[in-house]
Amino acid sequence: MYGMTEGLSGADKKSKNEGLDQIFNISVPMCVIDKDFNILRVNDRFCSAFSMKREEIVGKKCYEVRQGPVCNTSECSIRQILNGPGHYEYEITDKKLLDGSKVSYLVSAHPYRGSDGEIIGVVENFTNITELKRAEKELERINAELARKNKELQDVLYVASHDLRSPLVNIQGFCKELDYSLKDLASAIDEKCSHSDVMEKIKPILSEDIPVSIGFILSSTAKMDSLISGLLQVSRLGHAVINPEKLDMQALISGVISGAEFRIKEKDIKLEISELPSCMADMNLINQVFSNLLDNALKYIDPNRQGIVRISGYKKDNMSVYCVEDNGIGIASEHQQKVFEMFYQFDPAANPGEGLGLTIVRRIIDRQKGEIWLESEPGKGSRFFVSLPGA
Helix, strand or coil, rough: CCCCCCCCCCCHCCCCCCCHHHHHHCCCCCEEEECEEEEEECCCCCCCCHCCCCCHCCCCCCCCCEEEEEEHHHHHHHHHHHCCCEEEEEEEEEEEEECCCCCCCCCEEEEEEEECCCEEEEEEEECHHHHHHHHHHHHHHHHHHHHHHHHHHHHHCCCCCCCCEEEEEHHHHHHHHHHHHHHHHHHHHCCCHHHHHHHHHHHHHHHHHHHHHHHHHHHHHHHHHHHHHHHHHHHCCCCCCEEEEEECHHHHHHHHHHCCCHHHHCCCCCEEEECCEEEEEEEEHHHHHHHHHHHHHHHHCCCCCCEEEEEEEECCCCEEEEEECCCCCCCHHHHHHHHHCCCCCCCCCCCCCCHEEEEEEEEHHHHHCCCEEEEECCCCEEEEEEEECCC
């Protein structure tokens, strides 16, 4: 690696400078930093890549150039090479530039030597790995989605093998009971008994045995129909066309509240709505998300105190984050992840249903590159957070 030219003959200086110029003509950004962290030189590609002028960089300490790629990390590379000569690499991820764009670079640092061969600094070159990092993040997202789909497939298999089997066993069992009842009925009719004796025998069969069996069969088929409908509903979400648009969340939430106005008044719920940022999402699906979240908040209000529901929002980085908070019964930590599972019901006795509301909410949010999470404490209430791409 080429070093500084002080102390060299004119011919040697010319040779060194020509060599350094040749290196600096390569198509990747490069800079030279001395052992005191002064930036000695940058090439044209460096300036254009990071939207900075040479006079804004050269002569400054590397840690003073905050907006560009040269920062405290360069100090580490200098110390590393000074302490142990050789090649050193590090990454600069999502570095924000002056024009507002973000880039990621793999920085390769090599020894920078003086005329006596002593290492007096480093030469750093920058390879743009922005697309690689984006691809890695996309791969992580796809892997996470595959993991979720695998979990959902396991849930479907569990429903098929357990939840659907249970009502099916009931149907089979009570069909046999019906068969026994019909045989008892036929036997009573065939017996040579008086009309009153026959009626006495068949009356409990007709008024009790058969209706009870039919009742269990009907309830079991209704349960199976509900489970199958739920599976289809969740499955369809995976194929639904997403039409993102800029959403006025204040107006959307107002519509959601209007749809639940009767229940809100009936339960004497106090509503507190803050100013909400807009987002980019599918209006119909996001309407379904917040309808479900509001429904949950109303469903699990503590009957021993006035219910309060707060809906708020804020911006964080490039996302819009919303919070639906209640002062209801709360959810214990061991249940907080389960509530998003398919057909899981937190309190089925008090609040019957299919147990699909939050499963559907999470699926909708996942498909729009958002997140949903829960904070809750029993006896104090719950807070559901939803993040969506900002508008």
